[in-house]
Every structure is written in C-alpha cells, then in structure tokens.
Amino acid sequence: MDLSIVIPLLNEEESLPELESWIRRVVEKEKYAYEIIMVDDGSTDTSWQIIEDLSVKNPSVRGIKFRRNYGKSAALHVGFQAAEGAVVITMDADMQDSPDEIPALVKMIKEDGWDMVSGWKKTRHDPISKTLPSKFFNALTRKISGIQLNDFNCGLKAYKNAVVKSIEVYGEMHRYIPILAKWSGFRKIGEKVVEHRARIYGTAKFSGLGRGVKGILDLFSITFVGKFGKRPMHFFGTLGMISFMMGFVILVYLSIAKIVYLEYGIAERPLFYFGILFAIIGTQLFVTGFLAELVARNSPNRNGYVIEKRIGGEIA
Numbered sequence: 001m002d003l004s005i006v007i008p009l010l011n012e013e014e015s016l017p018e019l020e021s022w023i024r025r026v027v028e029k030e031k032y033a034y035e036i037i038m039v040d041d042g043s044t045d046t047s048w049q050i051i052e053d054l055s056v057k058n059p060s061v062r063g064i065k066f067r068r069n070y071g072k073s074a075a076l077h078v079g080f081q082a083a084e085g086a087v088v089i090t091m092d093a094d095m096q097d098s099p100d101e102i103p104a105l106v107k108m109i110k111e112d113g114w115d116m117v118s119g120w121k122k123t124r125h126d127p128i129s130k131t132l133p134s135k136f137f138n139a140l141t142r143k144i145s146g147i148q149l150n151d152f153n154c155g156l157k158a159y160k161n162a163v164v165k166s167i168e169v170y171g172e173m174h175r176y177i178p179i180l181a182k183w184s185g186f187r188k189i190g191e192k193v194v195e196h197r198a199r200i201y202g203t204a205k206f207s208g209l210g211r212g213v214k215g216i217l218d219l220f221s222i223t224f225v226g227k228f229g230k231r232p233m234h235f236f237g238t239l240g241m242i243s244f245m246m247g248f249v250i251l252v253y254l255s256i257a258k259i260v261y262l263e264y265g266i267a268e269r270p271l272f273y274f275g276i277l278f279a280i281i282g283t284q285l286f287v288t289g290f291l292a293e294l295v296a297r298n299s300p301n302r303n304g305y306v307i308e309k310r311i312g313g314e315i316a
Helices: 016-029 047-057 072-082 099-110 128-145 161-166 173-183 209-228 232-260 270-298
Strands: 003-009 034-040 061-066 087-090 116-120 157-160 189-193 307-311
Touching: 003 016, 003 072, 003 099, 016 034, 016 047, 016 099, 034 047, 034 072, 047 061, 047 307, 061 072, 072 087, 072 161, 072 173, 087 099, 087 161, 099 116, 099 157, 099 189, 116 173, 128 173, 128 209, 157 161, 173 189, 173 209, 209 232, 232 270
Parallel strands: 003 034, 003 087, 034 061, 116 189
Antiparallel strands: 061 307, 087 157, 116 157
16 A cells, blocks of 8 residues: 555544545545545544545545544554555644645655655744744754754654554654654654645644643653663663762761761761762662663553544554
C-alpha cells in the first residue's frame, strides 16, 4: 500500500464527509493505493455514525473508536499501529489542513529521502492568544531539542512507515513527535510550508493557559526520557555521586579539624549538618538510580486504550 492517512478526531461530525471527499479526489488522481484511518477519540456527537457511513461508500475508509476520550496522542498511537502504507500522513479533522498538500509530502518522503516531514503553517488564521505562545514554545523546543523546525505542533505531517512503528506517542507528546523520531534514530527531519485554512466547522479543542504549562512540562519530560530513559543511573548516579562527595569532603574536613583542634566542636557547626544532608541525598539518588534501572529494564511499554469498535483491518 502506498499511503495511510491517519486522522484523529473529536466531535467533528460536520467536517468529516467533506474531508473524506476532498482526500479521495486528491489521492485517486495520483493513483495511490491508500487507506484513511479515522480514529474517533470518544466523540459524543454523530462522528462515529458518519465514519461508518463513509466506510460503506468508500472501502478505503477505516475507523477506530475509543470508548472514552483519551487524547490526541492516544488516537495517533493506535492509528500508527494500524497504518499499513509505505508513507503515513497525519492531518487534523477540522478542515484547517489541506489535502492538496498530500502529493508534495509523499514526494518528499518517497523521492527526496526524508524520514519525516513536518508542516509549517507560516501564515496562520489564529488569534494572537494562540500564535504568540506557539512562537515561544517552538523557539524553546528548537533550543532544547536541536531540531530546526518552525512549527512542531502542526497536525499535518508525513512519515516513513518505519518511523511511526518505532515511536510510542503517549500523554500529550503528539506535540513533540519530531523529537521522538530523532531519539529513535530518524534524523532526516524536514519541513514544508503548508496552507493553514480558517476553521469552518466546530470549535478548537486545545486552548488556554493549561495547554502551555503542559507543553513545557512535556518538553522537559520527553527530553529527559530521550536522554536517560534507557540509562537512568547515568542521571541519578551522577547527581548522587556529586552530592555524596560534597558531603564526604565536608565531613572529612570537620573530622580533621576536630583531630587537630581538640576543642573544636563539630556538632555545633551548621556545616556538619550540610555534610550529613549531602551524603544522605547522594545515597538516596544512587538508590533511585538503581530502582529506575530495574524498572526501565523490566517494564514493557503498554497502553491500556479501550477500543469500542473498529472498521477494517487489525492493529499490527
């Protein structure tokens, strides 16, 4: 199969028929063997009924329905598991991503050799309350990750199939899929300017201060996991060694001072308690590192997403 298009959605009943029709026109013109995987993230409207109707009219439409809302990352994760195409494209269901971008994205993956291509909505139709924080988080993410993308959170992306099968998208990590791909060894990550269409149907699902706070926490989390997820002792052990040695040096110094100056009172010195504190913290960090190593080496990655219904195919 040439192409899998993964579309996570939540309460997008108005846009789905038009989106499917538009995608079908584009991919059939290019003569792709394709599938459209719509992942219903616990919608409370008629989105699933529409997906069922679309799958009858177009056998290339597949559907996965969660029993409840798990979030966009969960929807992408199961969509990636189910994808069979050599190229996998993700796009949002709100019609703000243009299916006309699909052929160029496919070409960049298949002919130009990119592992992943991220869309860049250079001209956006969003209020400043969304665009300004977005610029800040993109700049911060570029600085920390070293990946030179302008729009990490763009929903329109293209991947080699091997990329989506090698990463695990969880929590709110859909914003940082390029970083997950980089940590999995896929370093040819490109960018393409894409059209950002004004929203016609429905309402935005992600907004507010909480989104920004979660974004920063997720960035620090994914950076830590990427660097130390398989070797946590390197992080906790290093901090533990530094702390323990500081405490050890302080206590040795105080012990020598006591021997040289017999009247020297160790217990009355605040430095004595700092020395003990550093030594205890260092020991605790060492123990934390050992426990984290045991967890990392013996805990398989498993997600407990409850799928209520499915149309076509099985998860690989």
